[in-house]
Amino acid sequence: MRILLTNDDGYHAPGLEVLEAIARQFSDDIWVCAPSEEQSGAGHALTLNRPVRLVKFAERRFAVTGTPTDSVVMALRQVLDDCPPDLILSGVNRGANLADDITYSGTVSAAIEGALAGVRSIALSQVHTPQSLASNAPFEAASEWGAKVLAPLIDTPLAARTLINVNFPPVAAADVKGIRVTRQGFHDYARGTVVEGKDPRGFKYYWFGLDPIEHTLDHGTDLEAIEEGFVSVTPLQLDLTHYSTIGVLAERFSG
Numbered sequence: 001m002r003i004l005l006t007n008d009d010g011y012h013a014p015g016l017e018v019l020e021a022i023a024r025q026f027s028d029d030i031w032v033c034a035p036s037e038e039q040s041g042a043g044h045a046l047t048l049n050r051p052v053r054l055v056k057f058a059e060r061r062f063a064v065t066g067t068p069t070d071s072v073v074m075a076l077r078q079v080l081d082d083c084p085p086d087l088i089l090s091g092v093n094r095g096a097n098l099a100d101d102i103t104y105s106g107t108v109s110a111a112i113e114g115a116l117a118g119v120r121s122i123a124l125s126q127v128h129t130p131q132s133l134a135s136n137a138p139f140e141a142a143s144e145w146g147a148k149v150l151a152p153l154i155d156t157p158l159a160a161r162t163l164i165n166v167n168f169p170p171v172a173a174a175d176v177k178g179i180r181v182t183r184q185g186f187h188d189y190a191r192g193t194v195v196e197g198k199d200p201r202g203f204k205y206y207w208f209g210l211d212p213i214e215h216t217l218d219h220g221t222d223l224e225a226i227e228e229g230f231v232s233v234t235p236l237q238l239d240l241t242h243y244s245t246i247g248v249l250a251e252r253f254s255g
């Protein structure tokens, strides 16, 4: 089984090493093609207004001077053009990709690009709290639970244009309660704050912060599973159509 690894935290991110250790439990045919620099929050961006470069670090190991989506495109169309991967794994992201994080997420978007190309694709993220991030092994839950979560996902039949979003709770591996299949939750309020500052020349700048966001823990959501100490496994679809609204709008526009 050929596995392509990518992420949005960048080629040198610790989470990519964690992901490779998980992937090697399933195959030795591992390829890496990841952004050369951090691209968190890049969403599904595709670089169109400048060239991208492919940097080869070693056999089967590449970085791309672009977004996570660029990395998957380069991997599929250039690096692995005549030998496509059977599986794309994106992560392990440093931080949650839950609820409405999903459309901002470069990690999930790399998996979206894989799903669009017809390759089984799974995004993996390690949820963090300030405490878990400061611990000795901030990716411990992902390290220990990664293979357990992936094993059934590797051969479960998936519909076209779907992907899987996995999040690991911010606790020690021994404290993980188990694995839950969930739906996407939504935070209650718009995300983030805008912090204003002044640069060394006195000009204003603005920096988006990611303060903790309040949310109601709807039953069955990814947010609830993580809050209760479970690994969340959420199937996602690329068809964003809201079907019941089609009829409503069609009626409004008719005649």
Ligand code: MN
Residues within 6 Å of the ligand: 008, 009, 039, 040, 041, 093, 094, 107
């Ligand atoms: Mn990231």
